[in-house]
């Protein structure tokens with residue numbers, strides 16, 4: 001049994017949060033540079049150049065890439081051979097979130113949904129747990145901005161809608177979103193599960209590195225089809241017109257009820273701040 | 280790409296010369312406000328009370344900056360999505376507001392108010408908050424401090440980069456840009 005102390009967890013979370021806020025990951029930078037080669041619109045190119053410049057400034061000045069430093073979202077894999085000393089994992093992650101957003105001079109964006117009063121420390125974090133074998137604790141983090149989250153959609157489709165229905169719903173979601181979610185976007189799609197599960201796997205799909213290929217050949221094909229169709233919409237970088245609206249489309253599929261076909265589309269912005277750590 | 284340099288408060292001539300798609304560099308004083316600040320500003324107008332700043336000819340920037348580090352003017356400061364302010368924008372234009380900076384589509388009501396009151400909507404680059412912060416030279420909270428990042432701030436900007444989305448002639452870059460590039464991806 002491996003013992004992990006609570007402050008190991010909170011310290012790891014502080015590092016994840018403060019690093020991701022101002023350092024765009026390699027996969028995102030690479031895909032933005034690829035987009036520059038593809039983009040044919042002048043204003044689209046101008047936007048992409050500024051986004052890349054922004055990443056350079058953020059890194060060198062240790063300044064947040066975006067002022068919306070998001071809600072703190074975590075996917076945590078808990079090995080069966082570990083024990084936590086000093087409290088629960090949830091407490092450790094929330095403590096790390098509280099301290100990380102303070103230490104990094106990041107914006108605190110959690111509030112009461114009705115009074116709209118700011119909670120003040122960006123807690124509670126949104127945490128999804130999975131239980132695995134072994135003696136590792138893996139914590140994956142993303143700073144999820146409001147603009148792109150607000151344009152995300154979920155639908156309980158009919159089984160008869162089929163693959164075409166899924167493709168159409170994804171493309172329609174991006175049509176409606178237009179400039180609002182700060183394109184170019186990463187599109188996470190959850191197919192199957194049930195109502196809440198489809199949304200969780202759509203979010204999880206965003207954590208896959210851009211440029212990796214879906215091992216499921218059929219899903220890889222659907223991803224490519226949706227990617228092409230989204231880029232044909234014409235929205236372009238920041239919606240000023242262009243052919244780079246999607247950076248990537250990532251799908252996760254899970255079994256569902258014989259009567260249902262839940263589908264969730266979670267949109268992520270180009271400022272895709274994510275990272276993970278294994279304790 | 281040519282940039283048009285403009286200064287605030289915006290004159291009628293400046294506004295009339297702007298066209299959808301123009302890249303601009305804005306200098307002068309601008310004011311920040313988001314959701315709750317807008318609600319409060321329009322309440323003041325409804326009650327015939329003075330606003331915390333003279334809105335005549337001014338620009339409101341939809342932003343909730345991240346906190347400034349010690350010794351810095353501001354944190355990261357890119358635009359937030361504008362449609363949440365659509366409900367409040369027309370009445371502010373009626374009272375003299377001439378420009379808005381944000382990101383994302385506006386409602387038909389806002390667009391017709393822009394034509395009627397001769398105001399312009401500028402798009403800034405969402406997610407470029409570190410880059411945009413470089414053009415902000417001073418920042419002072421002038422109202423609603425308790426709203427933290429959502430307080431109303433007076434900013435002095437120099438060459439703030441933006442693009443004209445909606446001009447006073449009914450132009451809309453989001454529609455025009457999309458039409459121009461629809462189907463062009465190979």
Ligand code: SF4
Pocket residue numbers: 066067068069070144145146147148149180181182269270271357358359405406407
């Ligand atoms: S959608 Fe993303 S890039 Fe745009 S403002 Fe929100 S967090 Fe920043």
